[in-house]
Amino acid sequence: MTELLSDDAVRLGLRATDRLDAVRQTGNVLVEIGAVEPSYIDAMLQREGQISTSLGEGFAIPHGTDESRRFIRETRLAFLQFPDGVDWDDDRVVVCVGIAALGDEHVGVLARLADVLVVPEQAARLRSADRVEDVLAILQAPLKESEP
Amino acid sequence: MPTIQGSDVHKVVLACEAGMGSSVLLVSTLKKRLKGTNVDVAHTPVSRIPADADVVVCHRGLEATARNVAPDKVIVAFDMFMGDPAFDRLVEAITGGGSLEG
Numbered sequence: 613m614t615e616l617l618s619d620d621a622v623r624l625g626l627r628a629t630d631r632l633d634a635v636r637q638t639g640n641v642l643v644e645i646g647a648v649e650p651s652y653i654d655a656m657l658q659r660e661g662q663i664s665t666s667l668g669e670g671f672a673i674p675h676g677t678d679e680s681r682r683f684i685r686e687t688r689l690a691f692l693q694f695p696d697g698v699d700w701d702d703d704r705v706v707v708c709v710g711i712a713a714l715g716d717e718h719v720g721v722l723a724r725l726a727d728v729l730v731v732p733e734q735a736a737r738l739r740s741a742d743r744v745e746d747v748l749a750i751l752q753a754p755l756k757e758s759e760p
Numbered sequence: 761m762p763t764i765q766g767s768d769v770h771k772v773v774l775a776c777e778a779g780m781g782s783s784v785l786l787v788s789t790l791k792k793r794l795k796g797t798n799v800d801v802a803h804t805p806v807s808r809i810p811a812d813a814d815v816v817v818c819h820r821g822l823e824a825t826a827r828n829v830a831p832d833k834v835i836v837a838f839d840m841f842m843g844d845p846a847f848d849r850l851v852e853a854i855t856g857g858g859s860l861e862g
Contacts, residue, residue, distance in 0.1 A: 713780035723788030
């Protein structure tokens with residue numbers, strides 16, 4: 613089985629002209645790794661226009677709409693880092709975690725992301741990571757029940 | 761507006777548009793905060809809120825849609841994905857007792 617977040621889906625040190633460009637790039641990575649059909653990108657842009665997917669701490673989770681599930685081939689995630697930051701409504705986003713999900717396979721990784729985001733130094737490590745393996749190590753670490 | 765006592769809450773459903781992003785991310789956080797209670801926490805696309813949900817949690821921007829889909833259920837709307845006082849209000853009502861309205 614393919615990893616949910618594989619090393620070829622982690623892209624560091626990117627630049628984006630604006631929020632829509634960042635979402636488009638995130639969609640392109642999902643297309644490149646074979647997770648979605650190109651039409652999914654339009655749904656991601658549409659979804660982003662409805663309610664911002666920015667979570668705070670410099671992270672956003674662009675994804676498609678319920679209707680666009682038909683363009684998803686398999687559940688995969690992408691990690692795109694824009695070190696200069698991208699203006700995102702009132703926020704500034706450095707990391708886009710792109711989501712294409714058919715089922716619940718990604719619950720664990722997103723739960724891990726939620727945990728990471730409440731620990732400022734961990735979130736900072738993801739924002740400034742310059743090695744793919746560091747990103748994977750942080751996001752694929754097993755969940756600990758005792759963590760806050 | 762529907763009201764429910766915290767002690768009568770058995771299932772909380774996090775709803776987002778697609779049911780694959782924010783609702784998934786928030787499920788584990790809320791589950792942890794409700795650990796030790798018998799409350800079930802699930803996530804769903806807003807268009808498919810299950811009949812057995814007692815409380816629906818969603819972003820403010822989806823509140824109207826959620827009310828349309830589930831007019832009889834208490835809807836807790838939040839503005840921020842992380843650290844929104846709406847989550848505290850929900851957890852407080854369930855663990856400490858009290859009523860939820862919305």
